[in-house]
Amino acid sequence: QMQLQESGPGLVKPSETLSLTCGVSDNSITSGYYWGWIRQPPGKGLEWIGSIYHSGSTDYNPSLKSRVTISVDTSKNQFSLKLRSVTAADTAVYYCARRWQWMVQDYFDYWGQGTLVTVSS
């Protein structure tokens, strides 16, 4: 059974960089899937942040692209998120998820449990 687990600091200061890592079970990060990050501010809806393929190819939400970097480490079976210059508006539960994308097919079929990141001094 596929499992994903987010890890990283739960508190980040304004203007600093939010860094999270997602560990993927069963050495499947080099399979034909993409790996993505989605966030959810408290009491609000879901927002796609971006995704990465094991080759390193990425796509980002244009609204966050200038501040986001997603990377992958296939040797550790994990991928990571960096969000720079954070503000209180970046406070959210951050989820990592496996994404299937091919032609008109596009969906997230496995999700991590999520981790709350609060931006505050």
Next chain:
Amino acid sequence: QSVLTQPPSVSAAPGQKVTISCSGSSSNIGNNYVSWYQQLPGTAPKLLIYDNNERPSGIPDRFSGSKSDTSATLGITGLQTGDEADYYCGTWDTSLTAYVFGTGTKVAVL
């Protein structure tokens, strides 16, 4: 503000049926497959429907999906108290070059 619009809430008695609409445009629903996600209180979203109307293994056939032009619909029959959750539609938007989620719908079982 999301480009996929859903009703904020729907409700029905146990055993009844509810439908949740997801309205978009030709740049998203009109030209790409739709998926649906269920988010139980305090938990991560879970894939409920993919490719407009396909159910992942383990999802009961009480859940169904359909798509017509630029709108999609999620149906839940035989409503149970365990179905109380937030439901989101999702798809790729070709114009925005972004994966977009709907505004979300809260299902209440009366």
